[in-house]
Amino acid sequence: xxxxxxxxxxxxxxxxxxxxxxxxxxxxxxxxxxxxxxxxxxxxxxxxxxxxxxxxxxxxxxxxxxxxxxxxxxxxxxxxxxxxxxxxxxxxxxxxxxxxxxxxxxxxxxxxxxxxxxxxxxxxxxxxxxxxxxxxxxxxxxxxxxxxxxxxxxxxxxxxxxxxxxxxxxxxxxxxxxxxxxxxxxxxxxxxxxxxxxxxxxxxxxxxxxxxxxxxxxxxxxxxxxxxxxxxxxxxxxxxxxxxxxxxxxxxxxxxxxxxxxxxxxxxxxxxxxxxxxxxxxxxxxxxxxxxxxxxxxxxxxxxxxxxxxxxxxxxxxxxx
Ligand SMILES: [Zn+2]
Ligand SMILES: [Zn+2]
Numbered sequence: 001x002x003x004x005x006x007x008x009x010x011x012x013x014x015x016x017x018x019x020x021x022x023x024x025x026x027x028x029x030x031x032x033x034x035x036x037x038x039x040x041x042x043x044x045x046x047x048x049x050x051x052x053x054x055x056x057x058x059x060x061x062x063x064x065x066x067x068x069x070x071x072x073x074x075x076x077x078x079x080x081x082x083x084x085x086x087x088x089x090x091x092x093x094x095x096x097x098x099x100x101x102x103x104x105x106x107x108x109x110x111x112x113x114x115x116x117x118x119x120x121x122x123x124x125x126x127x128x129x130x131x132x133x134x135x136x137x138x139x140x141x142x143x144x145x146x147x148x149x150x151x152x153x154x155x156x157x158x159x160x161x162x163x164x165x166x167x168x169x170x171x172x173x174x175x176x177x178x179x180x181x182x183x184x185x186x187x188x189x190x191x192x193x194x195x196x197x198x199x200x201x202x203x204x205x206x207x208x209x210x211x212x213x214x215x216x217x218x219x220x221x222x223x224x225x226x227x228x229x230x231x232x233x234x235x236x237x238x239x240x241x242x243x244x245x246x247x248x249x250x251x252x253x254x255x256x257x258x259x260x261x262x263x264x265x266x267x268x269x270x271x272x273x274x275x276x277x278x279x280x281x282x283x284x285x286x287x288x289x290x291x292x293x294x295x296x297x298x299x300x301x302x303x304x305x306x307x308x309x310x311x312x313x314x315x316x317x318x319x320x321x
Pocket of ligand 2 (some may be wrong): 211
């Protein structure tokens with residue numbers, strides 16, 4: 001459930017902020033939390049990591065506007081991570097909504113080369129292209145009727161080149177003057193690729209697990225990071241329910257318990273752990289105590305709209321003057 005903190009606008013005292021816009025796994029609605037999506041604000045610019053159900057409203061309520069959006073990063077193509085990408089683009093485009101009026105980028109996985117029908121299934125570029133085609137009537141009308149920029153010229157999709165399956169290599173996917181984004185392949189079978197992202201800035205770093213089983217490559221990516229945002233599954237919740245063996249196997253082989261998230265945070269030497277992307281139901285206390293059994297650092301059970309100031313203050317230069 002969104003808390004009152006979502007009414008706050010970006011805190012100018014904190015140049016680098018993580019906002020957990022939504023924290024629920026899916027496609028399922030098992031509570032009041034919005035679907036998985038996070039934003040990173042670096043100074044006046046913000047970046048998105050996944051676009052789960054509710055992301056568009058959550059972005060707005062967090063005080064973020066499309067005119068300050070630069071790039072979105074998709075961890076993998078399960079629908080709970082991308083379902084609101086079309087709405088996010090359409091609701092943040094053009095001056096009438098304080099939206100983007102210069103090109104923005106959407107980066108995500110390409111087609112799955114390990115899937116027998118992968119070459120006929122959409123990667124990120126096709127997903128964006130199909131979105132632009134599906135809403136082409138609206139996009140054309142608003143470009144002329146409301147003097148918005150041509151949507152197709154504003155939205156640039158880029159598929160991330162990834163190493164071969166099983167690789168633990170850390171690779172760079174994006175860089176501008178504010179952030180450097182690196183990634184590793186994580187373990188989310190049968191999905192390929194599934195990515196974890198690390199964002200390094202002048203103010204500190206945040207690492208996102210994406211969806212994964214316990215993964216040592218992720219711990220390497222997250223080495224000494226300020227915040228590790230890690231998924232968590234409650235397998236007991238699913239075992240108690242009326243779920244098929246195949247569904248239970250997916251949860252067991254492709255996701256991480258809160259204890260496992262704590263183990264990865266410990267292995268990484270992460271300065272703090274934020275649990276998000278909750279699969280199955282537990283109380284916040286249960287999620288936290290499970291992670292605390294394997295990690296002694298600071299742990300937060302994320303909620304939709306929660307804000308985290310990240311890393312060190314940029315006061316060093318002024319302090320020396
Ligand atoms: Zn997911
Ligand atoms: Zn997934």
